[in-house]
Amino acid sequence: MCTRCAGSCPATEGWTGERSDVPGRALAPICILAGGRGTRLGQRTRDVPKPLLELAGEPFLVHQLRLLAAQGARETVICVGHRGEMIESRIGSERFGVRIAYSYDSPELDGTLGAIRRARGLLPNRFLVLYGDTYLRLDYRAADEAWSASGLPALMVVLRNERRWDTSNARYERGRVLAYDKQAPTADMVWIDYGLGGLTTAALDRVADSERDLAMLYRRLAQRRELCGFLATERFYEIGTPVALEETDAFLAAAHEPP
Numbered sequence: 001m002c003t004r005c006a007g008s009c010p011a012t013e014g015w016t017g018e019r020s021d022v023p024g025r026a027l028a029p030i031c032i033l034a035g036g037r038g039t040r041l042g043q044r045t046r047d048v049p050k051p052l053l054e055l056a057g058e059p060f061l062v063h064q065l066r067l068l069a070a071q072g073a074r075e076t077v078i079c080v081g082h083r084g085e086m087i088e089s090r091i092g093s094e095r096f097g098v099r100i101a102y103s104y105d106s107p108e109l110d111g112t113l114g115a116i117r118r119a120r121g122l123l124p125n126r127f128l129v130l131y132g133d134t135y136l137r138l139d140y141r142a143a144d145e146a147w148s149a150s151g152l153p154a155l156m157v158v159l160r161n162e163r164r165w166d167t168s169n170a171r172y173e174r175g176r177v178l179a180y181d182k183q184a185p186t187a188d189m190v191w192i193d194y195g196l197g198g199l200t201t202a203a204l205d206r207v208a209d210s211e212r213d214l215a216m217l218y219r220r221l222a223q224r225r226e227l228c229g230f231l232a233t234e235r236f237y238e239i240g241t242p243v244a245l246e247e248t249d250a251f252l253a254a255a256h257e258p259p
Contacts, residue, residue: 026072026073026074026075027068027071027072027073027074027128027140027141027144028124028126028127028128028144028198029073029074029075029076029077029123029124029127029128030068030073030075030076030077030127030128030129030130031076031077031079031116031119031123031127031128031129031130032061032064032076032077032078032079032130032131032132033079033112033115033116033129033130033131033132033214034049034050034051034061034078034079034080034081034087034132034133035079035080035081035082035084035105035109035110035115035132036050036081036082036109036132036133037050037081037082037109038050038053038082038133038240040240040241040242041053041239041240041241041242041245042242044242044245045082048083048086049080049082049083049084049086049087050082050132050133050239051064051080051087051132051133052083052086052087052090053239053245055239055245055248055249055252055253056249056252056253056255056256057253059090059091060133060135060239060248061078061087061091061132062091062095063135063252064130064132064135065091065095065096065098065100066095066096067135067136068096068098068130068140069095069096069097069098070096071139071140071141072140072141073098073140074097074098074099075098075099075101076098076099076100076101077100077101077102077103077119077122077123077127078091078100078101078102078103078132079103079105079115079116079118079119079132080102080103080104080105081104081105081109081110081115082109084102084104084105087102088102101122103115103118103119103122104118105118106118110212111212111213111214112212112213112214112215113204113207113211113212113213113214113216113217114212116129116199116204116214117204117209120201120204123201125200125201125202126198126199126200126201127198127199128140128143128144128155128196128197128198129196129197129198129199129214130195130196130197131195131196131238133238133239133240134194134195134196134236134237134238135236135237135238135239135248135251135252136157136194136195136196136232136236136237137232137234137236137237138157138194138196138232138233138234140196142230143155143157143196143198143230144198146175146228146230147198147228147230150175150228152176152226152227152228153199153200153202153203153206153221153226154197154198154199154200154203154217154218154221154226154227154228155196155197155198155199155227155228155229155230156170156177156180156193156194156197156218156222156227156228156229156230157193157194157195157196157197157229157230157231157232158170158172158177158191158192158193158194158229158230158231158232159191159192159194159231159232159233159235159236160190160191160231161190161191161192162190164235165192165235165236166192167185167192168185168189168190168191168192169181169182169185169189169191169192169193170185170189170191170192170193170222170229171186171188171189171190171191172191172229172231173229175228175229176225176227176228176229177191177218177221177222177227177228177229178222178225179222179223180193180215180218180219180222180227181219182215182219183215193215193218194232194236195236195238197214197218198228199217203217203221203226204217206220206221206224206226207220237251237252
């Protein structure tokens with residue numbers, strides 16, 4: 001599905017998001033949030049953490065890392081919680097030339113923002129943030145460079161969604177996200193948080209240290225006009241629900257079939 005034409009587009013429908021023209025400069029390090037319990041997936045995640053669920057014959061996290069490597073990523077920090085030791089044992093310290101470090105939640109789980117704060121010692125002053133259950137087809141380097149050029153402390157990639165794939169939750173205009181509310185979106189929010197963002201360490205101080213939800217930090221940054229917006233054009237895939245998981249499995253299986 002190509003969001004430029006709101007329908008099936010032969011030029012993009014099978015594109016996995018990988019690039020063949022990645023130049024030498026690496027992306028900013030990427031923090032992958034992979035600590036959730038995956039409760040909406042029911043029995044599927046009883047014994048296996050969500051990032052290790054097999055799609056198209058491989059753990060979902062392997063598909064993510066392959067895509068990131070093809071986009072120029074060289075370093076990641078994976079924030080793990082539920083069955084984190086299983087994830088580290090299966091994935092290891094390097095995949096596809098991407099070096100991997102692990103940050104473990106507390107036993108109570110830290111929440112998305114809490115996990116980033118806990119990983120702070122492993123992260124540089126500027127880093128990208130990726131939800132661990134999303135497969136995102138966009139030009140990651142272009143997003144990184146647009147954010148750098150903006151001079152703003154944070155980034156959110158957005159997609160014009162108009163409630164097609166999930167509830168729209170953002171208002172975007174001229175390179176900035178002007179409003180974001182995941183809990184109570186308003187009617188004028190036709191964009192959606194795509195699943196890739198960016199933060200500087202200074203941005204983490206915009207909310208209280210006790211805040212555990214990354215969405216609340218993004219909301220505050222938008223209110224302060226400090227949230228750079230970058231436009232995605234391809235629909236996202238994710239594995240947060242049984243229906244979404246099956247759809248993503250089918251997409252990855254078709255995309256990696258030999259010609």
